[in-house]
Amino acid sequence: MTLTATRPVTRVAPGRSGARRTGRRWPLTVLLGLVSMLTVSPFLVMLVLALSPPRKPTVPRQWPEQLTFDNFAQTLSAAGFLGWTVNSLIYAGVSVVIILLTASMAGYAFAKKRFPGRDALMWAFLATVMVPFQALLIPMFVLVSDLDGVDTFWGMIVPTLANSQAVFLMRQFIRDLPDELFEAAKVDGASEWRIYWQIVIPLTKPILATLGVFVFLWHWNDFLWPLVIAQSDELRTLTVGLTTLKGDEHPLSLVMASAAISVVPCLLVFALLQRYLVNSIAMTGLK
Known part of the structure; x- marks a missing residue:
């Protein structure tokens, strides 16, 4: 008969482990x-x-x-403040819609379609991120000026629509979607346009919302390009208009009130899309 020594079992109080983690x-x-x-x-x-x-x-x-x-009250009753706000909303809102549409289409093509030079074209397009915007400012202005786009909304919006970062994010997200979904849709006779609207768009809502927040903030806070292209008071954006309030004739409290009001649209966009933003971050770690 063999005797085996057993170690006494140490009982830990239920709340002790939680207290250790809290400490x-x-x-x-x-x-x-x-x-x-x-x-x-x-x-x-x-x-x-x-x-x-x-x-x-x-x-x-x-x-x-x-x-x-x-x-x-004085800021909201100012002559140009509401006009600057509307111009910023148009500039940011239209840019968000078009960039999300074009970036999702390009991301779907780069992620799920096979064509010659796909990877080389993607990396060449992504390499444009390394070019500073200041180096492109003068050529962009000359091109828009030759097309009579100076001091127009389309001249301010169109040059900012080629967003390689947005395309890259959409490509990375769509690439992780299962290929079986797209193959099953093709077997059922779905067209490419139907696959895009009924499969790609619903499954990419989290990343679209996240990208929409980023693009809105980029354009809402954009200063240099609207300053150069919008040469009239009627087309000024909020960021450009706030710079005119600086000076001895405007007290600092009035400038800070204008800046505080300009933050409200950004907070509203984030509050409305916060659920999708959290979902996109959570889904990033899932395979």
């Missing part, structure tokens, strides 16, 4: 909290200045004694 995470939580405070602090200063009475352009060192919304 290990608190330094990371504190670090993230500090980074978040540093990130949000410029926006808080902007709001404090926007709610402060008109005064000299200085950064507030203490909480103001009086808060007022007169700066927001």
Whole structure:
């Protein structure tokens, strides 16, 4: 008869493991909290200045004694502010729709179609990302000027539609979709246009929403190209128009109120598409 020694079983209290995990995470939580405070602090200063009475352009060192919304009312009643906002919405909104449409089509072609020079063409198109926009500014302006596109909406929108980053993101996402879906659709007699609308578009909603947020922010905050191409006050975008408010004749609180209002559309777009943005990030790690 053989005797085997057994080690006593140590029982761990149910809440002890959770307490250990919480104890290990608190330094990371504190670090993230500090980074978040540093990130949000410029926006808080902007709001404090926007709610402060008109005064000299200085950064507030203490909480103001009086808060007022007169700066927001004065900004909204300004002659060109609403027009600048509408121009920015047109510039960003139209660009988002066209870029998502063309990038999804190009991404589907590069991901699921086979044609000579496909990979070489994709990498050549992607190599344009390395060319700085400042190097293309003068040739783009000369080309648009020869086509009578200066001081027009189409002259401001069309040159920004060739977005190689958007095509690359769509290609990477569509490439992971199962080929069996497209083969089954072809067996059923579906045309390429029907496959695109009923298979590609529904399955790529998360990445389309994410890309839509990025493209909207790029165009909403774009300054250099609208400054060059829009030469009249009627076609100014919000970013260009806000620069005209800087000066001694406009108090800093009024400029900060205008900047605070300009952030609202970006927050609304992010809030509306946040669910798809989180889904796209979660699906990125799934195979």
